[in-house]
Amino acid sequence: MEIITTNSCWSRRNGAFTLHSSCVNATHYQNAFFAPNVRGRKSSSISHNRTLTIEIPRTFGSNLKALVSRNSVKKARKDGQPPKRRNSPTNRKSSNEDDGLDIADKSSSGGDNSVESLNHNLASGSSTSHPARSVVIQACTVTSGLILALGLVIRQVSHIAFLEGWPILDTSTEVSFDFEMWHLELIVGLVIFISSCRYLLLKIWPDFAESSEAANQQVLSSLQPLDYVVIAFLPGISEELLFRGALLPLFGFNWMSALAVGAIFGALHLGSGRRYSFAVWATFVGFAYGFATLISSSIIVPMASHALNNLVGGILWSYSFNSGKKYN
Template identity: 65%
Template sequence: MPLLTLDACWAQAGGTSPTRFIGASVFKGEEFIGLNDATKHFHATCCRACRVSMSRGSVRCSLKRSRYRRPQKSVDLDLKVDQSSSNTNVTDGSSSTVENAPSIDVSSNSSSMNSTTSISSRSTVLQACTVTSGLMVALGAIIREASHVAFMEGLPVIDCTKEISFGFETWHLELVTGLVILISSCRYLLLRTWPDFAESSEAANWQVLTSLEPVDYLVVSFLPGISEELLFRGTLLPLTGNNWTSVLLVAALFGILHLGSGRKFSFAIWATFVGLMYGSATVVSSSIVVPMLSHSLNNLVGGMIWRYSKSESLR
């Protein structure tokens, strides 16, 4: 098989008229003979930088730099030379150009940003949200009713239904508005000043909200907001004393339970802070409706802002 040789690597030993090898061409004096076939030149000598394997018809070349040494790499070239290239004009002393050379596939192991986060399907998100919220509502309602029955029977148990009611007054609307503005503003600032929290929040939003339709945001905002507040602020808070100590304890539990699903410790701290705000509003208003509305609206505002920012970045 014809072999494409490297420039200035070969010289014919002996003979009155020297034979020169330029690229893939052979010259006798100044006359072009044809393509270079290494198997026809047994007296050829090789420079010490190159080694020829006749059996494989390949060239292995290890280049050494004078100023610095780079890691040596063995490059196997197995180039089939088209016989029609014999009509190509080659200028003396110039290197031949090989076009349409074989492409090289390079495989590299690269990891995605923050380890690729899986995206849940729309049906999976809605189903999980509905089932989880239903369980929390059922658990909260059962405990509240059980505490009421136990209290009526004279047992030393706090009646959750009396401590925290479903009543709603006009000034509660102002409290809800203030909570939504405060929590949304704090989230906005933290997303831009706390990288770890921003990464954690992005991972959770990407996993849950990506596959949802706009109307689905109402479901994933209000169902968790209502069910979580009924269980934590409407049940656990009055059972533990309905005071500022119980506000802190329930908020800490609320924050711990928000770990996982791509959420880091920073998100748990944020959830604890939010729980403190909702718990404080519950104690002040003695109404479970206030934290329910605040939580749901904050979920909706945060979700819609995230969706809008992502749609803008993809344009």
């Protein structure tokens, strides 16, 4: 088949292509494919005063591409080379899927770096999401109120039961709200002792340090300075009224009861990022508060000690946390 060569002087109108004769270099068209669709004079040459209009079927492009592709495959087979695959829509889709897998592989290969970055951000406290200030204060207020109410109910029920002759201790008389001056010395000594033990454990017990850090970040990171007083005193007062002011005398006013109540106190401190190491620490602290209650027979001593220890721990953590953010 001989193909007309032109100087790109084609124009298209209503689906027909028009070739201006002034742009034709050769006018040989001896093919049955073109001949029936030629409008004008059939001759071996075209004058410069006429134009040649050729209607090309819409399937001509796809037929031509298929013909070229088959010729390429035949030529490649003759040369002994594997034929090149055209980038069909199906191939493009597969290529995109492969690219997606490659991206996923790259993402998974960089997982270690992402974990390290997350751990670094957790340590610096810069990108970890925490509950809002209002949520923390509301949760603390509601929980402390419920614990306080439960402690008051147990004390009142035990008082009524004792008056009725039941074989239980009157918790309201065994552990009273009395306060004497020497109680102040016991409170200060207890605060110093517990704060020193906590500081030492944070240095020598990594699991306890991580557990304490996670719990403190979740509760304290969004608070204002004055909020620390609320967060420190509400749990200190309500928890001591329940555990040392109600359960301790109810189980028996002795050191075994103090240890049992301390273990319950420690077990309830699991969760919210706090591990078993923190529960062990809370058990020890609960026993210390219980022992102070046995000595003083006053609920004011464990209440004040607990609240002040919470406040001291919160202030020290806030100082170290803000210092770490400043230097990071």
